[in-house]
Amino acid sequence: MTIEAATRNKLIFQLAEVLPENFLLTTKEELRPYECDGLAAYKRLPVAVALPDSIEQVQQIVKICSQLQVPVVARGAGTGLSAGALPHEGGIVLGLSRFNKIVSIDSENLTAVVQPGVRNLAISEAASPYGLYYAPDPSSQLACSIGGNVAENSGGVHSLKYGQTVHNVMQVKIVTIDGELITLGSETLDTPGYDLLALITGSEGMLGIIVEIVVKLLPKAESVKVLMASFDSIEDAGHAVAAIIADGIIPAGLELMDKAAIHAAEDFVHANYPLDVAAILLCELDGDDIQLAEQVEKVDTLLKEKKAVAVEIADSPEEQARLWAGRKAAFSAAGRISADYYCMDGTIPRKQIAYVLKRITELSEKYGLRVVNVFHAGDGNLHPLILYDAGIEGELETTEKFGGDILELCVEVGGTITGEHGVGYEKIDQMCVQFNDAELTQFFAVKRAFDADSLLNPGKAIPTLHRCAELGGMHVHNGELPHPELPRF
Amino acid sequence: MTNITQNDITTALQDQVKQAISSNTPLSIQAGNSKRFYGHSIDENTNAKPLDLSSHTGIINYDPTELCATVQAGTKLSELEALLAQNNQILAFEPPHYPSGTNNQDTATIGGAIATGIAGPRRAYTGSVRDAILGVKMINGTGEIANFGGEVMKNVAGYDLSRMMVRSQGTLGVILSVSVRVIPQPEQNMTLAFDASQTEALSYFQELRKTNLPITATAWLNDQGLIRVSASEQVLKSCKSKIKGDEITNGGDFWQGLRDHTHEFFNKNRPLWRFSLPPASSSVIPLDDAQLLEWDGAQRWVHSNTPANIIQDIAKPHNGYATLFNSNSRIETHNNLSNMDIFPALEPALLTLHQSLKSQMDPQGIFNPNRIYRGL
Amino acid sequence: MKAELSTSLLNPADYEVAADALSSCVHCGMCNATCPTYQLLGEENDGPRGRIYLIKQVLEGNPVTNATRKHLDRCLTCRNCETTCPAGVPYAKLLDIGRNIVEQKAERSLKEKATRKLLRTVLPYKNRFTPLLAIGRVFKPILPAQIKSKIPRNVAKGKLPITEHTRRMLVLDGCVQPALSPDINTATARVLHKLGISLITQKKAGCCGAVSQHLSAEDEALVFMKKNIDAWWPEIESGVEAIVMTASGCGAMVKDYAHLLRNDSDYAEKAKKVSELCKDISEIIVNEDLSKLSITGKEKISWHPPCTLQHGQKIKGVVERILTTCGYELLPVIDQHLCCGSAGTYSILQPEISKQLQSNKISNLQQNNPNMIVTGNIGCQTHLQEISDVPVIHWIHLLDK
Incomplete structure (x- = not known):
């Protein structure tokens, strides 16, 4: 998988010709910080890191790599949690961090033209003077880049009501592996031809390099209320989630945190979370005043009916920010209670939440590793964090096995291995569980249409049939277990 | 809820596709045929065989608390919508049914709605057809059955082929079943009407776009602006003071008429053009023919004999485009498809990408050939 | 984050700090978002997460060149990343350790060394900096623009109040501030006087040590710190209420004495007390009756x-x-x-x-x-x-x- 010396020399020579001095890193010392993204468990040293700041430079870089048959791994802020930006040992990292300009904000069409390296939150900050914001809000929104959001089809706390990235992007410009600049999508509500915009969203850097994005902006809600309900059992909280949805209410956000998550987050943000309960549910409602008042009343009643031991309603933006701060910091705050964590991202039907959480607890005992649960309950998008210590021999491997079990459990109950973090390198084996050969073959066909030589982020997201065959084992496919009559543990 | 019969039908369809692949015979995928007028005719230039999904019907899975319904592609929209209504839910994209024939037969299916991606009055407010797609089961270009997406709200495993099936008009595979996200049905609807020139209405719609009012449709025609608001009784009451116009009584019929093109506006014997423009386009399209605006002006309808190139030249400077939605009036027969380009031309590099994708996904070129663009 | 630190590079106290910092970092990258140099330069190596990674390599015994030093030099030590970090990584402490080792491993050019030495030998000493500044003011018209802009106009010190309140607080005179803006501490004394507090200075106290500390001359910094502690100790024993800081830079440093001297058997206890008593002037005033x-x-x-x-x-x-x-x-x-x-x-x-x-x-x-x-x-x-x-x-x- 590594590169031949002659190719390496040619590559670096040619890249240096098109890039200014500090736009190209080639020494081990400076490459090392690029060896992993937000998932530090996987590391690989790239041949070089290119840091262009113009589309022309991207085109030139890609053309050079294409001609020399050198893999290209695009990277934004490097906050991804599935090792999607894990470098290729024989390839370059194409860093888009210098594409950090908000090109324009159209307060009439409610759109913004942004470069891919712009931070997610920076868009909402820039749109704020116009009373607008960008809805998808991954927990890493302070740091993660919009280009990465498109590549992963990121969601967030507010996806339940306002959708994921795919629902909030109008147009994307990509540079293809041939160096061609192509516009996908448009400024109108639909675009002639195939919906390649939907296809590129979530394609994990494997179909093209995203160099410009037009995002949709929304008017800020007139009023917002956040309800925090405490529960003595996590199952009760799970039932409350189903009850709210069943009542025809789509909250802007509906998040669940278990005891471990509450404690970790509270330690950092001092959100005043109750520390003696099993779970809290954060429910954000928004809309115009009258509509909101109706909904708050309904949800408050529902929560209490479903055994909430306390419901706190935050009216002021400050109080709401306080409640959300803990949720948003929960992942990283886990760093306070554990050396390392492994964040899972399976999505399941809501009605399975309580069952799956119970099974995860059982698995936690089986593997002897702690789990923190903090997730988008309204979407059924779980984020169990497995706490481990990479310094302990073999613990990462145990963690991976545990994580794999959780994902296969998600598929078993009719869900998916990833809701918003992407497959990347991390979950590539579980893809064999979720998709059969025909489906994987279909993915290869799509890949060939864009990147026949498989130079864009190779080895990610879609496993080879060979890899799946080697893994073998028991496959759960579309919730249909082989031999369902057999007892399982 | 799937039964043996449906599995047999699936297998039969799969066999037909395999047969077509081996004999290199194009297929014309169809069910209700309610949107047959849309796009190039397949039968005309090829010896295509029909692939009929109209009996591939049934609700596979529907649990209102999951906000998702999985249905066979041949299931009638009317049947699906009736089931959802029993649970106070609706399809967010308000798909047109386009009833046709002498009895105004409603034959539209969910498969057709997904394949064409045509959405109704709600689209600008609660999302497009593609936005509601969670998963698709299809027969692919090698005759195999493949599942993409699923029934859960969020799913980013693998390329998003399920959403890409929307608007591909059967050219990339045969949709067997779909999982769509559904939304709660608002308690009540109210329609307000006000007198306004097109320019005035556009600027008022633009003003409303920056609010959070529960608007679910807007239209302008005959110097009248119309707004549909959907919410609880209390909220609707408060909206009356916030939105201009007087409440009209037959609002439901009006919006259905727009959705299904049964409104008298569409009863003309000239080609029907659909303009798709950025939502804030404030200019009036310089055509003498009568115009009907929807989606705050992002979708505009004109019956016009103006040549296609001139129509496209009008749309382009606004960063929009036009589609020859129905080459003749829909109420006429559809045997008169000209060689006119129905959809606007794609940039060369983009067209190449389309062709490459088509040839990878449908190597034999058997699925609805040329339906959207020649060569696809 | 997993790290295998070299015990030969680190003394036990630093080892503990570094190991703790590296293991609490989860590599999430939030810090980059608020890092001024990452925002400007768009390079992982020029953000906190990258610098932590660079330091980790150094501490694991990998070869170090001036490439690493360049990126560490570019850090402002503004500690914005610490505010942002959800995992509570003590970045600045790790950076100090990293910079010290890099300083030894990757030698600077003579010119760089000379500049840094000059800064360390002038700035912390009031009696060196003040006359130089006076000379600078005289020759300001003919100095190069880059230096010229750094020389502010002369400011009168102003009158000190004569006070004998029972509440007494020490103030750090510092090094650069008395020369550049001597009026700050006199104004502080007048304000505190109105609030019923006497502000006293201890002439023997001087630079807080921050200049040396941030130029990786830790030993020199320790000398300044101990000198200040010795100068203040009699007043502390006689019951001053606080040690007031009118420059937040010095305040941050003095509050860190406890950490920096924690392993010094003679000074650890005293340093702890000094850090406890150290208060920014705002922390004092906010609790008083402002009317x-x-x-x-x-x-x-x-x-x-x-x-x-x-x-x-x-x-x-x-x-x-x-x-x-x-x-x-x-x-x-x-x-x-x-x-x-x-x-x-x-x-x-x-x-x-x-x-x-x-x-x-x-x-x-x-x-x-x-x-x-x-x-x-x-x-x-x-x-x-x-x-x-x-x-x-x-x-x-x-x-x-």
């Missing part, structure tokens, strides 16, 4: 919170509360969390990055047309004044009317 000052501020103010105050000492909203209570209108300032580029000796050693941050900061501060800009650290004050169209003063002056 005694009878101030009715009218001016529109842009407030620049120094990094050493908001990130170093984690004091936020306190000065704001004092000034609004006194009637001043605080204008909204965007990106208030970002460094102005002064950062101790940074403006001299990294002029390019410093200038960019300075101009970004000034345009944000001046956006809403303030009557003046106020801050709480002498470094920021002189740095901002260089290109500001309105006066830049210490906020304490607003209470001294």
